[in-house]
Amino acid sequence: MAHLPPEQLEHVPDPAARKRARKRAGERKPYQPNRGFWILLAAPGMIWLLILFVVPFYAMLAIGEGKLDRQTESPVAVYAPWQWSSANLGNVWRDLFGSGAFVGVIAWRTIWYVVVASLLSLVIAYPAAYFVARFAGRRKGFFLVLLIAPFWISYMMRMLAWIDLLQTNGYINKVLSFVGLGSPDWLGGHWYTVILGLVYGYIPYLILVLYAGLDRIDPSLIEAGRDLGLSRARTFARVTLPLSRQPILTGMLITVLPMLGDYYTNQLLSGAPNTSMIGNLIEGQLATPSAGQGAILSLIVLLVLLVPMIYYVIQTNRAAQAAS
């Protein structure tokens, strides 16, 4: 068994002899990493996510389907599904769809605020991202710094900036009254101020996703469109726009999902009940006896968002696989 050719090594029956033969042949074991090593690496993160991400949602369900302690006026979690009560669910359902439903109004308001704000964000962000990605030329770095800067400025700082500007004696009104347009009370509970805040608050995240996507489009594809005789507008419609479908969808998700859970923008810029959103309702119930209803409401929001969220997860995964 002196020097076997490598393909015959595997047929040596005795493992110890096989090992010796391998050594003699100067062949090393093929790379076969130990799976236990990977499990060990992944385990802390998995346990962490299990306890602090999966369990909390079950706790929320248990509170929502649980009961109310009449003495302490606090909700009690019920962990066994066969003991669940649907009292909270019934209440929330009535508030959403029944007569005198006040939650339904807030839900619709939330939806239209978010739709208008996210579409406005897209209309503003796309051209700016498109310009910087395609036409900025040598000044690209300069524009990119300015484009990304708001991403590093805290949300609260950005809201504070608009509160300063929109006060009744603030700079916006000074300009408006100078040109004779009066001085409206911007912060007095108006939908347009809240939408302005939402657009201003979430646009940096959208613009970043759009820029990254548009920057990745191969310029030769666009040049090919032009070379084949398409006008600028048609090249854009036939080449650039279809290629930016994915970044647009991702960007919209990344703005719409947090907007739906927003409760601070309208608190800061209006504070009036006639502009409150679903987030205010959930947050407002947290420390009250009706926390259980807040939990049910959160779960309903989660359920509605499950489809877009799963879409995002699958897209992310597919993109990662396509790259490999």
Place this chain on the structure above:
Amino acid sequence: MSSTAVRETTTSTTGTSSSGARLFRNPWRHPWFLEGFTWLYLIWSLAPIAIAVLFSFNKGKSQASYQGLSWRWYWGDKVNSIWHNPQLHAAMFETLKLSAYTTLIAVPIGVAFALGINRWRGVLPSSFNYIMILSFVVPELIFGVALFFVFTRMPGLRVAGLGNWAEILGLVTWNVSWPAIIVQARLVTIGKQYEEASADLGCTQLQTMRRVMLPLLTPAIFASAILVFSGVIDDFVIVDLLSSNASNTPMSVIIYSTQHGGNGGPALNALATVMLLLSFVVAGIGFLGYRLMTRGQRVDGQQALTAIAGAE
């Protein structure tokens, strides 16, 4: 051949039309309209911030009209400046503390998770990968509410209660997806050949990790640490829901709770300016560090910029 024909027809039509139309048809003309729009957007997005910073130096008490330059709200005022107001002072350190702890815990866990999940094939790891990505997109309020219930109502975890620990645990969970996603993306581009080469040269798995994979992953790990740190500075929802008293309230919550429903005064602008400076310092360190770590690779400044903003 067809493309030259098309070009000829275009030139012939432009040749006969007016100069305005010719300018419009020039395929390489600069898109002035788009550039103007971009400038307008940039002014709209950055001028309010500049004005808010200006107000932090206001001599008077107003957040609406500027009355001259002073350091009053930084340290001049004996009661309300951020230097003398213990609440504002504490908020600053609380933010830094939360950022540091969260980064120190979330980054190692996230990196190890990414490495393990990426190599260990199976149903269990891939479903946890889905859960991790889900934690990235779930609305922060919903997640925060779920954690609030855990820390106030759940028998086992209630012991922690609201406060520093709850905030750190929540922030780590919320931010662990940054390193996990970024490192996995980098692993995909690195491929397996380095690992195999090092195993061929006789390294154990641990040695391969330490001597080959970690150095290759350093820029990605660094970028994700920068993102986590600055993400915690900016974070509001989780810390708002999980903080319990003044001693564990960070800057963002102070700005929110002081400003809403009233005039917070320029001291808040000063606090926000400090926050802004802090973020920009972190971003600057991130940019320079990333450039330094990717020296010799084909990474330019623009790529470094987008990498530390999490959009690579």
